[in-house]
Structures are given as C-alpha cells and as structure tokens.
Amino acid sequence: MIRQFSALLFCAMALFAPRAPADVTPPDELVKTVTLETLEIVSKDQEIQAGNVERIIGLVEAKVLPHFSFDSMTALAMGLNWRKATPEQKAKLIEQFKTLLVRTYASAITSYRDEKFEFLPLRAKPTDTDVTVNVRVLKSGRQPIALDYDMEKTASGWKCYNVYVAGVSLVLNYRTEFANEVRKSGIDGLIEVLEKKNKKLEAEAK
C-alpha cells in the first residue's frame, strides 16, 4: 500500500517537476511577503511586544531564516580567510555566525513603530540568478532608510546572502573584525571568540 502510494507520489512529482522553476517565488515578491507577514505577526503577538527574546528568535527562525543562505554570508564575512578554513571549521563558523546574527538582529524587528515599507520594483532580467531587492523604510522627519537584499537563485528558491542597511553591509562590516581575530589566534581562535560571545548573549537574555 505504502509502496504504491509512494510510487504514485513519485509520478505526481515527476509530472509537476518541469513546472517547478516557474513556480519559484520571485525574489522581490519573496522579500515583500516575508517582511509583511513577519511584521503582522509581531504587531499582534503580545509576548513579542513585551520583549520576549526567545519568542522573537523562534519567529525569526521559522519565518525568516529559511530564506537566508548562511554559508554564503559567512564566506562573505570571512573574505580570503574562508579558503584557509577546513570543512569542519567552516561548519562551526557558519553555525556560530548564524547564531550571532539571529540573536542580535532579531530584536530589531520589534523596533518598528511608525515606519512604512516601500517595496521598489525589481531591476533585473528574468534570467538573472543574482539580484538586489530594494526596500525603503519611510519615517517621519528622517531620510528614508534603504534596505538592500542581495539574493541568489538556488535549487530551493531565492536566498539572501547579504543585507545592506542604509548602505552598510551587515555582513561585510564583520570582515575586519574577523580578519583581526584570525590574524591574532587563527581560525580556531575566531570560532572560540564567537562561541564565547554567543554564550554570553544567551546568558544575558535569560
């Protein structure tokens, strides 16, 4: 029975497979949907409003993280040193960098109040596999803040690998810090620093 069912499923998947590429959510639409849905949840969740960090992180992990490519982000932040890292070191770096980014930036989504989001039309060809999605945050009495998402097309949909806030890359801003740690105490030293940092942040949140 199960075997028959899985055979059927396989046929169904095979049937639909050729359509799959066209069904991939375009990057600009993806950014818009994820942003608006997340903010909607945030505005309605009492505990998140009250600053429940673990709950915010839970939301970010469920809603936002699947659309990010943390291995690409880590490679970008590491620059040349990425090539010197072993696969084990890379895995550790990705894990720690991801934890750090989620922990520190998750709380940012609760700080929006009177801001409005403007989603700009995508300037790219349909065949492009590497695009930048431009969003602007409008705020009374302030110059609009640009949020730029660098995104790449992968087998599992569009993934973000770099974010610019007001022209500053949150990923590239780590490069000097990472390079300094590697110069001082090697890649293992950097991993250790990141682990320590994350443990401290986690302890403070409790």
Place this chain on the structure above:
Amino acid sequence: MFAAFAPWTGLRPLARALGAVAFCLLAGCATVPNGGDPRDPYESWNRQVFEFNEGFDEAIAKPIATGYRDLLPFEVRVRVRNFFSNIQDLMIGVNNLLQGKPADAWSDWTRFVINSTIGLFGLHDIASEAGLEKHNEDFGQTFAVWGAEEGPYLVWPFLGGGTVRDSFGFVADVAAAPTRWMTSDAAVQWGLWGLFLVNERADLLDAKTILDESAIDKYVARRDFYYARRHDLIFDGNAPRPPRERPPGRDEPRSEAAPADDAPALGSVVRVQSQDDAVFAPVREELL
C-alpha cells in the same frame, strides 16, 4: 590635521607636517599595530578616547536618553524629531546647492516652507507625506564632493569618531546651525541643543545596542560602520558597492584574485571596506 583644507590653500606639505607633529605630540606617536587599518594610524590613542566616550555614554548620556524616552510618549518624541529636522532642512538645502544639486536644494527649502506653515512650525513632516523626500547632507559631505582629502580617523572626546574632513565639517555644521541666529538668547540656544542631543540619542538607543551587541570588537565595528555609512551618504545612496562576491559553489568567492592595482580608481572618496576587498576586484560592469 589641516591637510583636509590644503587643496585650496596650497599649503599642503606644510599643513601635513604640522598635522603630523601635532598628532605625534598628542598621541605620543602612536604606531599602527600589525594589521591595523591604514586609515586609522592613531588607533591606540583613538581606542582610549573611545573607551572614555563609551564610559560617558553608559554613565550619563544613555541613562538620560532612556529616561527621556520612558517619560515622553512616542507621539511627542516624533514631534521633537520633526521640529529639529525641519530647521536642519535649511542647511541641508545650502549643502545640496554647494554640491551642485539645485533641484534637491529647492526641494529642501520647499519642505521647510511647507512644514513650517502647514506642518505647524515643523512639528509635522507633511512634506514627506506629499512626496518631497527628506535628504541627508552636511558640510562633511560637501567637502568630500569638493574633493577634500579625508585625512586620518580621529575619535574626539564626547563627539565620537570621524575623519579629519568630517571633523571640519562638524565645526562648519555647528557654526552654521540655524538655531544660532533664530534666537540670541544663550539659554534658549543651549536648551535647544540639549533637547536635540537627548532626542537623537533616544532615537538611537535600540540601534546602538544592536550594533554593540553584534560586534566582536566594538571599536572596529563602529569605525567600519562609520566609513561605510559616510561613503553611502556622500553618494546619496548610489555609492558604487564593493564588487559582488558571488557566494556559490558555497565555497569560493567567484572572482579569481586580481592584483589590487587593477582595481579601477573610483575617485578619492571611494574606499574598499578592508584591504581584503581589493582582492575581489573587478568592479561590476555597470559601474565602469
């Protein structure tokens, strides 16, 4: 430290020598530690001032700003922000004009007229809602557009870090601040400055916490953030980005290492984010 103004005075070598002497005296001739940023030759001195500033912020500025934020409703704080933002539009317009952008200057002054009248003395940013976008300009940016050298990075007590060029820009900004001629009453002037600074700090409470918490080395994070942000402002948000380093292969950056000398010159204000960036040259085609 006068090197930033030297292009117009023709005294560049002298100014540079004087600046170097002044700073050697000031900093006890600080040396760049191995791997330091060439833009920040006085790093060890700067770090000490940075620590002092952080202590001041933690003990005095942040508590005041936090109290201010908790005391005043959000609506009121937005009005305070808008009031100062409106006054600033005057000099933002002047700077846009000095940078050769008369249309932007005209927009800034139109904003001022609309917000000062319909917006009730600037308390409401009606102009933004009407589609007249707020700009961000100051003398530091104007000097950059004029081609002034940026000079080394300096951290000033209480004021924070910036290049020599931006330090001169800051002095010009304060000297030209409209609050200076709006009232001759010194007490009112100081009151306005105080309110402005407290409101600004309160607006940045969340952002600074996030930036600090996310950093491994707060000093470096803040400095690199400053350079990237100023770079973006000078180009009004259209700055040439470092060449796109494609992630894929999940592994290697796309471009093969190209010698730094091959990187195209994008003007004196263009800086790559760190020395490593030079390796990821060729700049994207659309920039060339």
